Amino acid sequence: CLSTRRGASRPTIRLVALVVFLHSFINSAQIQRGLGASRIFLRGASDMSSTHAKMKPTTKSLRVTLRRSKRLLTHGSKRKSSGNTPLKPQVPPKHARFSRSQSQKVPRNFQEKKAIEIDGQNFWKIPKDFSLAQSVCSYGYFALAPNRWTPAPHGEDEDRGKLSRPFRYANEKVVWATIRQSGSRSSLPESPPNLHITLHAPHELAIHEIQEVMDGVGRMLRVQMCVKGFHEVCPEAKDRGFGRTFRSPCLWEDMVKTITNCNMKWSGTVRMNHLLCTHVGKNGAFPTPKEVLKHKAQWLQENCKLGYRAERIRRLAACVEGIEGMEKLDLQWFEASDRKREEAFERIIKLYGFGKFAAHNVCQLLGYHESFPFDSETVRHFKEHHKASSKAKFTDIEKLARKHYSTFAPYQFLAYWFELWTAYEKRRGSTSTRWTVRGNQTESSGFFDVSKPRSKR
DNA sequence: CTCACTCCAGCTTTCAACTC
DNA sequence: GAGTTGAAAGCTGGAGTGAG
Incomplete structure (x- = not known):
């Protein structure tokens, strides 16, 4: 060189x-x-290599190392860059399986106290076009732990489905919440949509604690988001009530889920989040930064199958807490109403582990719908549905996609996602509001997987 | 010569397909 | 059944390039 x-x-x-x-x-x-201190000077020292430098060579890692050495000996450095690998047209993922979820009961440890029933109208002015089912089943994160979506029984209105999950409040405490909807867009004006939230807490909740949980619910479902502008440029989305894409109760959870979404097929993302909630989060809730920091990266790698992402998630947690020499990351700063997308994007992309895709994805989760998380799925989608050349490169398709969705500005992401989401549904032959992950989320293959099936060798 | 930008090789993990 | 191979994902950082 x-x-x-x-x-x-x-x-x-x-x-x-x-x-x-x-x-x-x-x-x-x-x-x-x-000592291993010199690893900070190593060329291209990734989080993985630095982690591995500290790790004892397990049998598996030794086997992999030997395998690589052998490959290098036999093939030299001919390893193909994944970025240059031509994408084959993706066939509908017939291997993917959906099924009705198992009975989503309130866990036993949350049943002890009397449930608190909350009327959503006391907290939000619920828009007349609101739909719980469409809000939940609009982005894949609804299928990630600790979320549990129970679809409405067949033949009933899709909005009779319910969402349950544990919520964090007062930093460490956990409350179990079940969210239902009464009324719907179709029953206007007699019965406008309303939300009913049942809280099961291990002790009595103070008003400010209930408010904290409701803030999380409102954020997840984007209850107060106005979708009128998007529906004007995309009338098909209006017909079905699409536009309030699902997210997490807090930015921290969205950021971790984005990291687990990178370099991994969907079933792997499902498994990582399930293991994080099972092994790290209190009472099956999504772990807080403090809970993540209780464990070393290697422990998270081994127990949550996070791979190199363990170090990235740990560093993000350290940033949020402002410890271990990290500059404190104020998550509330991102949520400010006068925040500009460019400012948020610049700050996110500077974080270790967040590249272009991840930063754009966090931006769209924050509500910047002009942000466009462009990835291999976009490439596949454009080759399948927009007659893009099969030889078109990643950058070519990116330009094509930007031009195509510019007519929907400032809702490029929503337009793209609506197109992609309905294509998933078409492929599967059912609407997403009837999808759910099976009870045991540890199963690694199958359900809710839209990644490319492997070609026969 | 510096700076900003783009490009891309190499990275790690997982898993299906394949071989022995 | 055990071991091996290759494909897939997005991020990182060095190399290359062009403008000033």
Whole structure:
């Protein structure tokens, strides 16, 4: 590489080579002494390599290392970049399975106290076009733990479905909430949509604690979002009440879910979130940053199957808490109504582990609907539904997609997602409001998976 | 020469398909 | 059944490029 570098004179090459030699000498000496501190200087030292530097070589890691060494010996460095791998047209994921969920009962440890019934109208002015089923079943995160969606019985209005999950309040405490809807768009004006929330808490709740939980519910369902503007540019979405895409009760959960969404097929994302809630979060709730920080990255890797994401999630938690030498990340700053998308994007992309896709995804979750999380799914979608050339590159399709959705500005993401989501439904032959994840979310393959099936070898 | 930007190789993990 | 291979995902950071 050095010899091909423009303008690199021979003395420069010698000097750099000497530095590299000295560095590798110091590095190996430190590793031998068990220090490993030099890993911060390693070229391209990823979070994984740094983590592995500290790890004991397990049988598995040893096997993988040997396998790689063997491959290098036999194939040299011919490893293909995944970015250049031509995408084959994706066939509908027939292997994906959906089923009615198991009975979504309130867990036993939340049943002890009397339930608190809350009328949604006391907290929000619920729009007349609101639909619980459409709000929930509009983004894949509804299928991730700790969310549980129970679809309405067949033959009944889709809005008779219910959403249950544990919510965090007062930092560490957990309350179990079940959200139902009465009335609907179709029963106007006699019976406008309203939300009814049942809370099961281990003790009496103060008003401000209930308010905290309701803020989370409102955020998840985007209850107070006005979708009129989007429906004007996309009338098909109005017909079905689509536009309030589902998200988490807090930005922290959205950010972690985005990290688990990267470099992983959907079933893997489902499993990671399930294990995080089972092993790290209190009472099956989504873990708080503090709970994540109780564990080392290696522990999270092994117990939650997070892989290299463990270090990224841990660092994000340290940022949120402002500890371990991290500059404190104020999550409320992102939620400010006068915040500009560019400001938020710039701050997110500076965070370790957040690239372009992840930063755009967090932006759209924050409500910046012009943000466009462009990924391999967009490429597949454009090749399948917009007659993009099968040879078109990632960047070509990105330009094509930006141009295509510019007519929906400032709702590019919603238009894109509506198109993609309805294509998923068409492929599956059922509406998303009837989808759910089976009771046991640890199953690694199958349900709710829209990733590309492997071609026969 | 510096800066800002783009490009892309290499990274890690998982899992289905394949081979022995 | 155990082991191996290859494909897939998005992020990181070094290399390359062009403008000033």
